[in-house]
Each structure stands twice: as C-alpha cells, then as structure tokens.
Amino acid sequence: DAGVIQSPRHEVTEMGQEVTLRCKPISGHDYLFWYRQTMMRGLELLIYFNNNVPIDDSGMPEDRFSAKMPNASFSTLKIQPSEPRDSAVYFCASARGYNQPQHFGDGTRLSIL
Amino acid sequence: SQQGEEDPQALSIQEGENATMNCSYKTSINNLQWYRQNSGRGLVHLILIRSNEREKHSGRLRVTLDTSKKSSSLLITASRAADTASYFCATGVGNAGNMLTFGGGTRLMVKP
Numbered sequence: 412d413a414g415v416i417q418s419p420r421h422e423v424t425e426m427g428q429e430v431t432l433r434c435k436p437i438s439g440h441d442y443l444f445w446y447r448q449t450m451m452r453g454l455e456l457l458i459y460f461n462n463n464v465p466i467d468d469s470g471m472p473e474d475r476f477s478a479k480m481p482n483a484s485f486s487t488l489k490i491q492p493s494e495p496r497d498s499a500v501y502f503c504a505s506a507r508g509y510n511q512p513q514h515f516g517d518g519t520r521l522s523i524l
Numbered sequence: 525s526q527q528g529e530e531d532p533q534a535l536s537i538q539e540g541e542n543a544t545m546n547c548s549y550k551t552s553i554n555n556l557q558w559y560r561q562n563s564g565r566g567l568v569h570l571i572l573i574r575s576n577e578r579e580k581h582s583g584r585l586r587v588t589l590d591t592s593k594k595s596s597s598l599l600i601t602a603s604r605a606a607d608t609a610s611y612f613c614a615t616g617v618g619n620a621g622n623m624l625t626f627g628g629g630t631r632l633m634v635k636p
Binding site for chain 1: 554555557559564565566567568569572574612616622623624625626627628629
C-alpha cells in the first residue's frame, strides 16, 4: 500500500503569496488530519476530516488558513496571504477509523520569506 | 500548554543498551500513542495503548501506562544505531480520541 503522499516536499515563497499544500491519504482511510510542526510550538493539530467532512478546525490559527477535502483521496491546505511566521513543516496524516493509529506523510517544509 | 510531556528531552546511549522514555499528561485520556520521527521524515506509529490497558509489547518495544499517575513509559531494549530518532507520546481525550495532542519529544541518539 502506498503511504500518505504530500506535495510539494519543499516550498519557498514570498510573504503575501498564496500557498497550497496537497495530500493524498491512504486508500480506505476515512480520517484525515493536518498538523504543523515548529521548534517553538512542537506538533499541533490544525484540522481533521471524517469522510471528507471537516470535524474540528479549532487548531487553525487564523482565517488566512483554509482546508478542503473534495473527495476521499485528496485534501488541500491553503494559506492566503502567507506570512513569515507560517514557516513550518506541515504534515498530513490519515487513519482507518476512530481511535486508530495515524499514518503520516513526509511533510511539506514551508519557508515564507 | 502541551498535554503530554516527555522526559528526558534528550538521551544518548551506546548500542545494545536499553532506552527508557517517559511521558506525563494532565487530563484523563482515551488512549496514548507513541510515535517515532527520523530527521526530515514524517512520524511513524509505534504502539497504541488504551486507557484500560497497563502494558503492551511490540518486538523490542514495551509500553506501560499508569492512569493513576497519568504517566507512560516507552522502553526500547537492545538498542541499535537505527533507533536514533525523536520519540513522541500523543494522547487522545474523551469523545475526541482521534484528536491527538503531542508532547515535545525525546531525542534519542544511539552510538554504534
């Protein structure tokens, strides 16, 4: 089985630009999670979906952040406009069911200049 | 503040020795999970232990859970250089058991 696939692996852009991060979960997994990892704050849950429906977005830092899951095999996390403090590694993870182990992608390292 | 806190923050041992990492948390949990992260990679799930369980094993890994003390430990026996990584505990709470809160991690270095 292919794992969780994230793209791009690295993104460098200037502040004010729109950034789109993409995720393909493992087939058959009905939960999808977006996390952000920084040295200062560690790993934080931003939002999660169940069966393509957003369940909890309380971790989304600001209205500049939005996430969608148009179908079971694709999700996006957008930042518009981006700011230097958004620089972090963003991870997508998926899980087969409630309270099951989460499978992580290798992340997108985002640098906002 | 973080729900789970690992101790120690960093650990350096020789190959063949055992490594023990501890995790403390603040509120009642549904489950506790341990993950490993190699540099530049995503997290890899190691073990999930539910609140009604006290101990679980997987190969060279042993996890214990003490809900009265709100703590868990991860033991890696006969460590190998390939075990060098950061290890995180994550807790799932109540009806939102899927919403994991991660600790700051323990950086383990195993010297060959």
